[in-house]
Amino acid sequence: MLQEDFSFVSHDCGDCPIRHRAVCARCETDELERLEEIKYYRSFEAGQTVVWSGDRMDFVGSVVSGIATLTQTMEDGRTQMVGLLLPSDFVGRPGREGAAYDVVATSDLVMCCFRKKPFEQMMETTPHIAQRLLQMTLDELDAAREWMLVLGRKTAREKIASLLAIIGRRDASIKSLSMQERIVFDLPLTREAMADYLGLTLETVSRQISALKREGLIELQGKRRVTVPDFSRLLEEAGDDSDGGLLV
Amino acid sequence: MLQEDFSFVSHDCGDCPIRHRAVCARCETDELERLEEIKYYRSFEAGQTVVWSGDRMDFVGSVVSGIATLTQTMEDGRTQMVGLLLPSDFVGRPGREGAAYDVVATSDLVMCCFRKKPFEQMMETTPHIAQRLLQMTLDELDAAREWMLVLGRKTAREKIASLLAIIGRRDASIKSLSMQERIVFDLPLTREAMADYLGLTLETVSRQISALKREGLIELQGKRRVTVPDFSRLLEEAGDDSDGGLLV
DNA sequence: TGGGAGGGTTGATCTGGGTCAATGCGCCGA
DNA sequence: TCGGCGCATTGACCCAGATCAACCCTCCCA
Numbered sequence: 001m002l003q004e005d006f007s008f009v010s011h012d013c014g015d016c017p018i019r020h021r022a023v024c025a026r027c028e029t030d031e032l033e034r035l036e037e038i039k040y041y042r043s044f045e046a047g048q049t050v051v052w053s054g055d056r057m058d059f060v061g062s063v064v065s066g067i068a069t070l071t072q073t074m075e076d077g078r079t080q081m082v083g084l085l086l087p088s089d090f091v092g093r094p095g096r097e098g099a100a101y102d103v104v105a106t107s108d109l110v111m112c113c114f115r116k117k118p119f120e121q122m123m124e125t126t127p128h129i130a131q132r133l134l135q136m137t138l139d140e141l142d143a144a145r146e147w148m149l150v151l152g153r154k155t156a157r158e159k160i161a162s163l164l165a166i167i168g169r170r171d172a173s174i175k176s177l178s179m180q181e182r183i184v185f186d187l188p189l190t191r192e193a194m195a196d197y198l199g200l201t202l203e204t205v206s207r208q209i210s211a212l213k214r215e216g217l218i219e220l221q222g223k224r225r226v227t228v229p230d231f232s233r234l235l236e237e238a239g240d241d242s243d244g245g246l247l248v
Numbered sequence: 249m250l251q252e253d254f255s256f257v258s259h260d261c262g263d264c265p266i267r268h269r270a271v272c273a274r275c276e277t278d279e280l281e282r283l284e285e286i287k288y289y290r291s292f293e294a295g296q297t298v299v300w301s302g303d304r305m306d307f308v309g310s311v312v313s314g315i316a317t318l319t320q321t322m323e324d325g326r327t328q329m330v331g332l333l334l335p336s337d338f339v340g341r342p343g344r345e346g347a348a349y350d351v352v353a354t355s356d357l358v359m360c361c362f363r364k365k366p367f368e369q370m371m372e373t374t375p376h377i378a379q380r381l382l383q384m385t386l387d388e389l390d391a392a393r394e395w396m397l398v399l400g401r402k403t404a405r406e407k408i409a410s411l412l413a414i415i416g417r418r419d420a421s422i423k424s425l426s427m428q429e430r431i432v433f434d435l436p437l438t439r440e441a442m443a444d445y446l447g448l449t450l451e452t453v454s455r456q457i458s459a460l461k462r463e464g465l466i467e468l469q470g471k472r473r474v475t476v477p478d479f480s481r482l483l484e485e486a487g488d489d490s491d492g493g494l495l496v
Numbered sequence: 497t498g499g500g501a502g503g504g505t506t507g508a509t510c511t512g513g514g515t516c517a518a519t520g521c522g523c524c525g526a
Numbered sequence: 527t528c529g530g531c532g533c534a535t536t537g538a539c540c541c542a543g544a545t546c547a548a549c550c551c552t553c554c555c556a
Contacts, residue, residue, distance in 0.1 A: 070393075072393065072394070072396075072397045074397070074401065074487055075487075076487070078401040079401070080396055080397040080400040080401045082393035082396045082397070083393070093386055094382065095379070095382070095383055095386070096386065100390055100393070101393070123379065124375070124379075127372070127375040127378065130375060130378040130379045130382055131343070131371065131372075131378045133382055134342065134343070134378055134381055134382045134385060135343055137382060137385040137386060137389060138341055138343075138344065138385060140389055141385060141388055141389050141392060142348055144389060144392035144393055144396065145318075145320065145330040145331070145348070145349070145392055146320070147396060148320075148328055148330045148392065148395060148396060148399055149320045149322070149328040149330070151396055151399040151400045151447065152328040152399045152446070152447025153322065153326040153327070153328045153447060155542075155543095156542075156543065190502090190503065190504090191503075191504065191505095192503085192504095198400070199399065199400025199401060200543075200544090201543075201544060201545080202503095202504085203504095203505085203506085203543090203544080203545080203546095204542090204543055204544075206504060206505055206506080207505085207506080207543090209505095210505075210506085223503075223504065223551095239322055239323075239324070403512080403513095404512075404513065438532090438533065438534090439533075439534060439535095440533085440534095448513075448514090449513075449514060449515080450533090450534080451513090451514075451515080451516095451534095451535085451536085452512090452513055452514075454534060454535055454536080455513090455535080455536080457534095457535095458535070458536085470522095471521095471522095471533075471534065
């Protein structure tokens with residue numbers, strides 16, 4: 001039970017299938033027990049807003065199940081997604097008052113939260129928590145900057161391929177997938193959400209997905225289930241030299 | 249002397265004209281002395297590369313004077329700037345082996361560096377350093393995400409206005425400038441570098457700057473010196489509701 | 497059992513910004 | 527004093543992706 005609830009805290013720093021571990025608490029120590037005291041769960045329905053940008057946010061936590069998005073909106077309604085939260089991802093800004101972005105549940109969502117004040121106090125007394133959070137934040141910064149390249153310089157086709165690659169990689173048991181393997185996964189986002197992520201319109205997203213399908217780079221079962229017969233070919237389309245940016 | 253060399257470490261956490269302080273070492277304590285032992289300076293000429301992406305980077309540090317840029321490059325040569333380093337900004341990734349981006353001196357540059365290993369050791373023994381770095385990294389993450397909105401959703405005109413606003417705000421004694429004030433500053437970037445930052449071509453940058461000038465939103469003395477007669481009007485053009493994103 | 501809402505696709509047309517190319521303007525070194 | 531080089535501007539043209547609009551599918555509920 002502990003293990004599952006604290007998926008983001010309960011793993012040692014070694015090799016771990018869960019990408020974001022907020023705190024390496026060296027499982028089973030009394031730190032975990034202290035966390036137990038200040039934790040609680042929150043559930044959201046698809047479409048519900050977790051916090052609005054600027055709102056006071058008095059917790060930190062992690063996604064247990066479901067998907068949430070971080071978005072920014074201009075007053076005229078243009079929106080840009082700036083992050084995607086998948087299970088085990090951390091949310092929250094220790095030391096900050098308000099939320100910086102709208103956090104919206106894209107599917108039904110369960111979060112495991114910790115009250116911020118006591119969590120911050122724990123940070124003071126347990127130095128490796130701050131160090132762990134620093135590592136995680138550096139990961140997110142890398143992902144955000146990787147995304148800046150996507151947004152600023154890639155074509156629509158490359159953007160779509162990049163997004164599929166990221167979701168596919170992350171979904172399909174991240175580690176050690178051989179690049180030529182056949183990969184199947186579900187898109188956790190509507191075409192519109194994908195467009196908001198990629199700085200495109202939903203029509204362009206739809207057209208480009210159709211094009212990739214027509215050319216055999218991907219196959220579709222229904223609207224959401226995607227099969228990638230040759231992952232390395234997809235990476236080429238993404239213009240990705242690196243092994244692909246992690247996405248927050 | 250200490251004060252100046254350690255501009256990024258030597259200020260208390262209170263109100264401070266220097267935006268990025270890596271460490272609040274509560275001036276004059278022995279922590280500063282320990283930093284003194286592991287510090288050294290490096291100078292670079294305009295155009296020189298500080299580190300290449302992927303290279304081993306065995307130091308952290310801060311910019312003393314001059315400007316540097318963080319850029320990512322695709323194999324076909326397309327480049328995207330992902331950060332701008334101005335005096336007092338921190339560079340480096342404690343706990344990471346390699347550099348994640350190319351760091352290039354845009355002007356003559358002096359950096360105050362600390363050897364990474366001992367710096368990391370200090371982090372372990374001095375908890376508030378990690379906490380300070382976490383705050384800084386959160387700032388950079390905010391800036392990066394703000395920039396994602398600029399790259400993904402703003403028009404060329406808005407992008408230029410956003411960049412001018414950010415540089416102007418930061419240059420012209422950041423704090424408490426009344427928004428209607430007349431502001432003068434120098435662009436630290438060529439048109440091409442601006443284009444790389446904004447995800448545009450240099451021709452578009454040039455045209456949009458000319459347009460803003462034609463319409464009286466800005467005045468130019470030479471190519472680089474910019475006068476903004478009414479800052480709030482510039483912010484409007486930037487489509488900026490917020491008080492404007494900080495730029496890393 | 498039917499209609500309507502939410503998501504998705506596709507077509508026709510328009511346009512912002514990219515591309516290519518010529519020209520201008522200091523500044524520096526011979 | 528004259529190139530020449532690096533940076534910037536401007537013009538002409540083009541195209542990727544936005545916009546506007548029609549239509550499809552499927553699930554749900556009256």
